[in-house]
Amino acid sequence: MTTARAATTPVTTADPVRRWVSARLRILLWLLLVMAVALGAVAFATRSVLLKEADDRIRGLLVQETAEFANLARQGVDPRTGQRFTDPQALLRLFLERQYADPDEELLGLTEKPGDRPRKMVQPREPRVKNPLAKDEGAFTEIFESEDSLGTLHRSRGEVRWARVDIEADSRMPRAAFVVAFHPGGEQKKADDVFTMLLAISGVALLMTTGIGWAVAGRILRPVRLIRTTAAQLTEQDLTRRIPVQGRDDIAALAETFNAMLDRLERAFAAQREFVDDAGHELRTPITIVRGHLELMGDDPAEREETVRIVLEELERMSRIVEDLLLLAKAERPDFVAPEPVQLGELTADVFVKARALGERTWLLGSIADAEVRLDAQRITQAMVQLAQNAVQHTVTGQQVTIGSRIEEGRVELYVADGGPGVQPQDAQVIFERFRRGTARRGARATGAGLGLAIVRAIAEGHGGRVELRTTEGGGATFVLVFDLDAETILLTAGEEPAEEAVP
Structure with a gap:
C-alpha cells in the first residue's frame, strides 16, 4: 500500500522561486541588471x-x-x-x-x-x-x-x-x-571624482528606471494579467468571456490568439452539449418503445415474435441515429475530409449507379462535368446518396430523380433534383438543422431522425462549400452542393459533357 501511494503522489517540478517572483518583477530586475552593467561599464x-x-x-x-x-x-x-x-x-x-x-x-x-x-x-x-x-x-x-x-x-x-x-x-x-x-x-x-560622480548619476538613473520600469512593465503585462484572470474565470458552462484587443503589437496578437482559442473551445463544448442533448432527445423514444414492448410481452409465441421484430427495428434505428450523431461530431475535426484529385465525371457516374438501388424511380443522369477537382470522394458520395435517399422518401414510384454535375460561374456544382411536391418556403431555412423536418411531408415514406440534410451540410462545409435548395423546373426540389474554385476545391481541368441516361 505504501508503494502504491507513493507512486500516485504528484511531483511538483516548478521552480519555487517563480511562485513569488512575478513576471513584472523579473522584467524589472533584468532591466536594472542590464542598465547597472551598462552604466558601470561607462563609468x-x-x-x-x-x-x-x-x-x-x-x-x-x-x-x-x-x-x-x-x-x-x-x-x-x-x-x-x-x-x-x-x-x-x-x-x-x-x-x-x-x-x-x-x-x-x-x-x-x-x-x-x-x-x-x-x-x-x-x-x-x-x-x-x-x-x-x-x-x-x-x-x-x-x-x-x-x-x-x-x-x-x-x-x-x-x-x-x-x-x-x-x-x-x-x-x-x-x-x-x-x-x-x-x-x-x-x-x-x-579621474576618481568624475568616476564617483558617474556612479552617483548612475544610481539616480537606476532609481528613476525602477519607478518607470515598474510602471511600463505593468502596463505591458496588463493584457497578460487580464488573460490569466479570464482563463481562471472560464468554466465549462461559461466560455463567453473575451479579451479586449487594443493596438497591433505582440500583446494584441496574443489576445487575438487567446480569443480565437476560446472561440474554438466554445464551439467544441457547444457541439458536445448539442451531441448529448440530441442523443438524449432522439434515443429516448426508441428506448421507451423497447422497454414498453418488453414489459408487456406475454407468453404467446406470435406476440413474442412481433415484440422481437419491433425491438430489433428500434435498435437498428438507434444504431443509425448514433452513427449519424458521431458523424456530425467528427465534422468539427480538421481531418473530417481528406481532399485529393478526383475525376468529377467518374464520381457523378458512380453516385448515379449507387443511387439507383434506393427505390423504383425514373433515374436520370443529367449533365456531367469533365473536370479534375480536389474533393473527398467518399464524403461527397455519402452526401449525394443521402440527397438521393431524401428524394426517394419524398417522391413516389415512377417519379423522376436527376443526378448530375456542372461547372459554371467559377464554381463546381453537384446536384440531385426530384419531381416531388417541393419544399415549403417556411421549411427552407430549417430542414438543414439537426432533427428538423419539413412541416409538409412530401411522401408517405418520409421517415428518419432528421439528420440526413444536416450531415450533407456538414460535408459541404467541411470542403469549404455549401448546400443550396433550389426549385426544380416543372415542380420539385433540387439540392445542390456548391464548391467555389478558389477554396480547397481546386479545378485542374475543366469541361462539361451532356448526359441523358434514364433508368426506370
Missing part, C-alpha cells in the same frame, strides 16, 4: 580614459621639461662669463631660477657630494605639492643612482613620476643631474 571606461589622458599628459610634461634643460645644456651661455657652461651647478641654478613649475610638478638639481649623499638644488619658490620629493632624501637619492632616465617611484606618501637628465661635464667636476618629478595624485583624484 569604468570613462575613468580609464581620464587616467590614460593624465598619463599621456604627465609623460608629455616630463619630456618637455627634460628637452628644455637638455637644449640649455647644449646651447646655453653662462651670463656671468659669456661662455658655454662649464659648471653644472651654475647651469642648474640658472635653469631652476627661470622655470615655473606646474602645481603638481617639481624641478630639482642633484649634484654628487663625494663620500656622502647627493646634494639637492631646488627652485627658489616653495613647491606647491604635498610631500615634495625635495624633502625625501632617500627618494631623490634612489632616483639619482638609478640606471634609468625615466621611471616611477612608489612611496608610502604618494607615487612620483620622474625623468632625469645627466649633465656631461669635465671629469674633474662632480657628477650632476636635472630631475623633473611629477606627483600624479591630483590627476588621479580628478
Whole structure:
C-alpha cells in the first residue's frame, strides 16, 4: 500500500522561486541588471580614459621639461662669463631660477657630494605639492643612482613620476643631474571624482528606471494579467468571456490568439452539449418503445415474435441515429475530409449507379462535368446518396430523380433534383438543422431522425462549400452542393459533357 501511494503522489517540478517572483518583477530586475552593467561599464571606461589622458599628459610634461634643460645644456651661455657652461651647478641654478613649475610638478638639481649623499638644488619658490620629493632624501637619492632616465617611484606618501637628465661635464667636476618629478595624485583624484560622480548619476538613473520600469512593465503585462484572470474565470458552462484587443503589437496578437482559442473551445463544448442533448432527445423514444414492448410481452409465441421484430427495428434505428450523431461530431475535426484529385465525371457516374438501388424511380443522369477537382470522394458520395435517399422518401414510384454535375460561374456544382411536391418556403431555412423536418411531408415514406440534410451540410462545409435548395423546373426540389474554385476545391481541368441516361 505504501508503494502504491507513493507512486500516485504528484511531483511538483516548478521552480519555487517563480511562485513569488512575478513576471513584472523579473522584467524589472533584468532591466536594472542590464542598465547597472551598462552604466558601470561607462563609468569604468570613462575613468580609464581620464587616467590614460593624465598619463599621456604627465609623460608629455616630463619630456618637455627634460628637452628644455637638455637644449640649455647644449646651447646655453653662462651670463656671468659669456661662455658655454662649464659648471653644472651654475647651469642648474640658472635653469631652476627661470622655470615655473606646474602645481603638481617639481624641478630639482642633484649634484654628487663625494663620500656622502647627493646634494639637492631646488627652485627658489616653495613647491606647491604635498610631500615634495625635495624633502625625501632617500627618494631623490634612489632616483639619482638609478640606471634609468625615466621611471616611477612608489612611496608610502604618494607615487612620483620622474625623468632625469645627466649633465656631461669635465671629469674633474662632480657628477650632476636635472630631475623633473611629477606627483600624479591630483590627476588621479580628478579621474576618481568624475568616476564617483558617474556612479552617483548612475544610481539616480537606476532609481528613476525602477519607478518607470515598474510602471511600463505593468502596463505591458496588463493584457497578460487580464488573460490569466479570464482563463481562471472560464468554466465549462461559461466560455463567453473575451479579451479586449487594443493596438497591433505582440500583446494584441496574443489576445487575438487567446480569443480565437476560446472561440474554438466554445464551439467544441457547444457541439458536445448539442451531441448529448440530441442523443438524449432522439434515443429516448426508441428506448421507451423497447422497454414498453418488453414489459408487456406475454407468453404467446406470435406476440413474442412481433415484440422481437419491433425491438430489433428500434435498435437498428438507434444504431443509425448514433452513427449519424458521431458523424456530425467528427465534422468539427480538421481531418473530417481528406481532399485529393478526383475525376468529377467518374464520381457523378458512380453516385448515379449507387443511387439507383434506393427505390423504383425514373433515374436520370443529367449533365456531367469533365473536370479534375480536389474533393473527398467518399464524403461527397455519402452526401449525394443521402440527397438521393431524401428524394426517394419524398417522391413516389415512377417519379423522376436527376443526378448530375456542372461547372459554371467559377464554381463546381453537384446536384440531385426530384419531381416531388417541393419544399415549403417556411421549411427552407430549417430542414438543414439537426432533427428538423419539413412541416409538409412530401411522401408517405418520409421517415428518419432528421439528420440526413444536416450531415450533407456538414460535408459541404467541411470542403469549404455549401448546400443550396433550389426549385426544380416543372415542380420539385433540387439540392445542390456548391464548391467555389478558389477554396480547397481546386479545378485542374475543366469541361462539361451532356448526359441523358434514364433508368426506370
